[in-house]
Amino acid sequence: MNQSGLVAIAVIIAIAICGSLFLPPSFEINDLKITPAEAGPGEPVTISFVIRNRGLLSGVYMADLWIDNELLETKSIEVAGGGVSWESFVLTREIPGTYLLRVGNLAAELKILRPPEFEVTDLRAEPPEAIAGENITVTATVRNLGEMGGTFIATLAVNGAVLESKAITVPGGQAETVTFTFARDPGVYLVAVGGATASITVKPAVILVSLQPENQAGAEIPLEFEWKYRIWELKLALSVPQYLYDYYRSKPRPHTTNYSVYVTDSRDDGLIGGLVEKFEETASRYKLNETEKINSIIAFVQSLPYTPDEISTGYDEYPRYPIETLVDGGGDCEDSSILLAALLNAMGYDVVLIELSNHMGLGIAGNFSGFYYELKGTKYFYVETTGTGWKIGELPPEFRGTTAALYPLEPIPILTHSWTAAQITRSLLELSVTVKNEGTATARNTRVFAGFDAGENLVWNPQQSESFDLPPDSEAQVALRLVLPRDKYTRLIVQIILENYVADQSFSSWFKT
Structure with missing residues (x-):
């Protein structure tokens, strides 16, 4: 190769080398982000992105922010050769909808949410x-x-x-x-x-027959109690109207194991409320905190003598209303539990009655520790109401590992009934049914159903009354006429239907028609 050829090649190589050393600016856009991607009207939105200069020479990039093909803003951004710059736009939008935002060749969506309506x-x-x-x-x-x-x-x-x-x-x-x-x-x-x-x-309240006596002015039963709580000797005096005690004493015991009805009976609310006020005054006088106030009331109930039902009443099982326990000066486990539940419930605490094997106690919800039962996600810490010294959360050893039933203090209807029947014609029977509500809530959609037993859960000639509501401590008289089935060996079935279940039922003796 001659000398002129070598010179030409050298010039070409030099140009190539110089060109690589002085590459012009070349920009690319990366990492386009919208924060937040969903915003409310008028809420600032940041559009961030990264500009990278692929060239070796510094240059200026004109960053355009487009929104739905409309140029919204332009920024002049200088980026060194081989350098990176983190940049952003900030915008707001008032009209809800979806917007397409674009910077360079990258795009993303921004959603402006509709405001609450x-x-x-x-x-x-x-x-x-x-x-x-x-x-x-x-x-x-x-x-x-x-x-x-x-x-x-x-x-x-x-x-x-x-x-x-x-x-x-x-x-x-x-x-x-x-x-x-x-x-x-x-x-x-x-x-x-x-x-x-x-x-x-x-x-208007429709009560066919009210079983409650009217309030009567008259004799009062004076009561005095003394008990010890920690270092204090506490005393309490109150009077109970004689008629109110007589009312509860003569009141039939509801046919239920759910003893919450003894707490939710409203007739003694005034007296229980007055008793609670006395406890509140005592707590204030001795500057007791909330837990100490509860424990002082527990100590009061625990101090009442334990007297079995068969000794104090002559009945094997005789749950007392709170007024009876106060006047009688004590009772057994269900009586003290009912009384304590009534007092704490009137003070606004969440309590339940806890039925154990041949025993009853109380559960209280709150910031306590120890043994508890759980009902519907709430922890109820056990309280023993018989004997002194038991603290919240202490369960007698003999009841550990046994089953328990928890009864919230909610008014419930308890229906009982009795009936008489008379054959008024050869084929017609007239049935008179007395329905009583011994509970503490109105029995709604109550019906009387009657018919003749046909075996295999079938009945002949059934009849039912129209539905009615029966308030607590009231009774309703219902008359039905039934056609006797011919030449059948049967018995009369009478059912009291509450909502869609049988609340009470009875049967006659078997007879031939």
Whole structure:
């Protein structure tokens, strides 16, 4: 190769080398991110990205932010050769919707959520026909039509007058239920929550026969108690109306093992409330904290003498109402547990009765320690009510590992019945049924069912009454006429139906028609 050829090659190589040393700026966009990807109207949104200069020479990149093919903003960004720069735009949008954002050749979506928008539906008042003084429960569905969560102020109005307001938080696109409770005198009422309305009728209390005596002024039974709690000698004096004690003493014992009915009977609420006030005054006088106040009341009940039913009443099993235990000066395990439950319940504590094997105690919810039973996710710490010195959470050893039944202090109906029958024609039987509610809650949708036993869970010529509501301490008379089946060996079946179950039933002797 001649000299001129070698020079040409050298020049080409030099140009190539110089060109690689002075590569012009070359930009690329990476890591486009939108934070947050979903935002509310007017909420700042950051669009971040990375600019990388692939060249060796410094250069300026014109970063354009496009939104739905509209140029929104441009930034002039200088990036050194081979360098990286982290950059961002900030924007807001007021109109809900989905937007396509683009920087360079990268794109991502931004969603502006619809703000909270609420509607109230499914307003229900239960029962739609209530009895005067009875609690009416109003429920409504609050639905958030927006995409963002928010808080709705639900207001209950009855005949245009606001009774109560509640703040309810509802996530976007979801629904929550709001509940109100109130009572009213007889009349027709329009109930409204957030634009949704319902009509309810409150009827006068219908009691065919009331079994409760009227309040009577007269003799009082004075009572005095002394007991010790820690270092204090405590004393308590009160009077019990003689008629109230006589009422409970003569009151039939409800046919149930759920002794909560002895606590939820409302006739002694005034006296129990007055007794609670005395305990509150004592706790204040001695500066007792909340736990000490509870323990002082437990100590009071534990101090009452233990007297078996067969000795004090002549019955094998005779649960007492709280007033009876106070006046009688004691009782057995269920009596002291019922009394303590009534006192703590009146003070606002969450308590249950606990039935063990041939024994009864009490459970209290709260920040305690020791042995507990659990009911519906709540821990109820055991309280022994007989004998002194037992602390909350201490279970007598003989009951460990045994089964227990827990009874919340909720009013319940307890139905019993009796009947007489007379054959008024050769083929017709007239049945008169007396239904009593010995419980503490109104028995709703009560029916009397009767028929003649046909075997294999079948009946001949069944009849049933219309449904009726029966308040506590009341009775209803129901008459039915039944056609006797011909030439059958049968018996009469009488059932008291509460809602959809048999609350009580009885049978006649077998006979030939």
